[in-house]
Amino acid sequence: MTAIDHEALVAMLDRLKLSAIRDQLDTLLDEAARSKMTLREALAFFVSREIARRDERRISMASKLAQFPFVREIDGFEFDAQPSLDPGQIRELVTCRWIAHGDTTLFLGPPGTGKTHLAVALGREAIRQNYSVQFVTAATLVAMLAKAHDDGSLDKQLTLLARPKLLIIDELGYLPFEANAAHLFFQLVSRRYEKGSILITSNRSVGEWGGVFGDPVVATAILDRLLHHSAVITIRGDSYRLREKRRSGLLQKAGPTLENTETTAP
Template sequence: MAGVDHAALVGMLDRLKLTAIRDQLDTLLDEAARSDMTLREALAFLVGREIARRDERRIAMASKMAQFPFVRELDGFEFDAQPSLDPRQVRDLAECRWVAHGDTILLLGPPGTGKTHLAVALGREAIRRNYSVQFVTAATLVAMLAKAHADGALDKQLALLSRPKLLIIDELGYLPFEANAAHLFFQLVSRRYERGSILLTSNRSVGEWGEVFGDPVVATAILDRLLHHSTVITIRGDSYRLREKRRSGLLQKAGASIREAETTTS
């Protein structure tokens, strides 16, 4: 084997589909030599790079399939700006034991407080741990269920939405549910109950969900299943977007303009 040339080695790596090692072969071998690694250490180093590349591709593909609206990580969340949040609790949730158990997380709070950021970040952590994830807004979800119901394909749609280990439903409560939507949502929650996890964000407290769904009885049945094995996190803080505008002085300027217009009118 001492006489194996570069091309032959690349060919063997191709056959084994070790593309990360193949693409960085000279660099990796040089680094191993400079570090004076033993053969065992060098092998672990090369295999580690291969695994890292495959994990990167898996995460990228799974994130694309999850249909996240943007990329967010927990490291980028400003916990100091939301003192009602316990960073240790959130980081514990990032271990995803709740996903393994099929539990539910409810993230509640006013608009702009970082609920979607946390939802996406926790979804990406689940993907890193090899769980399948799907992200959808509540409005889009209800539209999908309503269309499937009208087309006689509700059971098929419910089956598709039951496949991901984690289903993230964002922005529940921003738009009122139409007639029959609450019943369709209930069927989805029932289908996933104790089988797959749900992470749900809402700007409304659970006490207001009767208004959100337009049917207090169905809302109670939905909450009964969601809250059975759940973690409820309520964020009490200012909107990030409004805080940035305050910092820039835009809100003060807007307020001054309104007062000036009122004075002129009167």
């Protein structure tokens, strides 16, 4: 290939926006020659590299838009440390079929047992499978809804929160809701009901949600929709953070705080 041919080829790749092939052109050509690829094999090889680059960029951008607090993967979760969890049930969630169906997943358990790790990991897997995701803490969500209600933009805010195929609400129950906030949360759940999936992590059993929302009637209405198509997974293990302190002798072992031990399959 002459220098002119090379420049012309790069220009065509630029025009087609095949940046991965353009940036790795010499390396890809050398690899194809060393491996004695046929034209069909070389073309597939080049295109696979382009797809991989685009997927990497898509996942990176979607993860930023999702606003995850950190990066976590399912492979990094210590299932041995949480024997109450069924790895098979988590693997089923990784398939994201529940998201395709608009179902709900609840992770319940004491603080530090890996609920947020699992939520973020499932959110990242959903992005890999081309689902839109948004992550938000319950406290931030309530503040967003309350502000929108006060300035008259609640319908617009609810519409925005209804768009992601998966909405992850973290740390529900750590702070009690005011009565009006519970009604706003109910409107969000109703807007997403059977249309978009919700994943919630909470340190409270569903039987305690009446106290969390400050209104048992509203809590019942919320749970009626959330639990209709759902997987409720309770983690009964110890906190990872406290376990490390116990190993160092700084703390004595304490029992879990969550009483509800029910787990339902997706």
